[in-house]
Amino acid sequence: MQLLVISASLNPASNSRLLARAAHQTLADAGHAVTFADLRELALPPCDGSSAYAHESTAKARALVTAADGILIATPVYNYDANASVKNLVELTGRAWDNKVVGFACAAGGTSSYMSIMGLANSLMLDFRCTIVPRFVYATETDFADEAITNRDLVQRTQELARTIAHYATVLKT
Ligand SMILES: Cc1cc2nc3c(=O)[nH]c(=O)nc-3n(C[C@H](O)[C@H](O)[C@H](O)COP(=O)(O)O)c2cc1C
Numbered sequence: 001m002q003l004l005v006i007s008a009s010l011n012p013a014s015n016s017r018l019l020a021r022a023a024h025q026t027l028a029d030a031g032h033a034v035t036f037a038d039l040r041e042l043a044l045p046p047c048d049g050s051s052a053y054a055h056e057s058t059a060k061a062r063a064l065v066t067a068a069d070g071i072l073i074a075t076p077v078y079n080y081d082a083n084a085s086v087k088n089l090v091e092l093t094g095r096a097w098d099n100k101v102v103g104f105a106c107a108a109g110g111t112s113s114y115m116s117i118m119g120l121a122n123s124l125m126l127d128f129r130c131t132i133v134p135r136f137v138y139a140t141e142t143d144f145a146d147e148a149i150t151n152r153d154l155v156q157r158t159q160e161l162a163r164t165i166a167h168y169a170t171v172l173k174t
Contacts, residue, residue, distance in 0.1 A: 001173055003027055003034040003166060004068035008075040008086035009107070010040050015144045016107035019137060020074035022155055023105060023162040032166055037064050039085045047091035058092045065096040070103075070169030072162060075117070077108035082120040090124070097124060101172060103133035103165040105158060108140055133168055137161050 005027070007020035020036070027034040042061055045052040052058060065071065075082040082104075090097065102124055104117045117136060124130040137158050143151040149158075 001033065001069050001166075001170055002067050003032050003169065004064055004071045005034060005036050005162075006071060006073045006086065006089070007036070007038045007040075008073060008083055008089070010083075010085055011076070012040070013147060014076065014107070015139065015141070016074040016076050016105060018144060018147065018149050019105040019107060019139060019154075019158050020072070022149060022158045023072050023074065026159040026162040027166060030163070030166065035064060035068070037061070039089065042089075044085075044088060044092055047088050049091075052092060055092075061089055062093045062096045065093045065100070068100060069173050070101040070165045071097075072103050072105060072165050073120075074105040074107070075120075077106050077113045077116045080113050080116045082106075082117060087120065090120070095128065097128040097130055100124075100128070100130050101133065101165055101169040102130045103136060103161050105137040105161060106139065107144075108138065110140055114138055131168060131172060133161070133164050135161055135164050 005024040007017045045055045143154045
């Protein structure tokens with residue numbers, strides 16, 4: 001069983017990347033095979049529905065998603081949605097998402113955008129029959145300071161999300 005943690009923020013001082021790292025650590029400590037993919041490093045081309053599909057970075061991303069049974073997406077909330085980078089990843093990699101288990105950890109500015117992840121969740125569920133883990137993490141700027149998670153409860157919720165994704169992926173694989 002292979003797991004993938006995707007950090008979608010392109011901000012060098014990202015809060016959602018801290019959530020991604022905490023989730024990755026939890027899964028690695030539990031002995032899971034888990035890969036960390038940072039969209040800052042993947043440098044994907046913008047999806048044009050054409051030549052971008054043949055780009056080297058697209059091939060790399062497609063291989064990562066294809067290999068994974070369970071995927072945790074850690075994303076910023078931008079304009080009441082996941083950020084454009086992760087939507088671009090999904091546009092580029094399409095059918096690689098078929099039947100994956102997917103969970104979300106979101107970093108937002110405030111509390112009002114709580115349901116922002118539903119657009120991406122719906123699209124993954126309806127387009128690619130992903131199993132969406134109903135537990136998701138939603139964090140705000142008050143949960144972080146000095147590039148660290150300061151809310152202990154948030155750390156526990158992130159760990160719980162990571163374990164739940166691993167559990168769903170294990171059960172569905174068997
Ligand atoms: C372009 C942009 C749009 C944003 N839109 C929202 C929003 O709709 N709701 C919200 O709560 N915060 C919003 N924010 C605040 C971010 O969600 C917040 O800064 C978060 O920490 C970003 O995640 P990151 O630190 O992992 O990059 C926005 C920030 C930017 C730069």
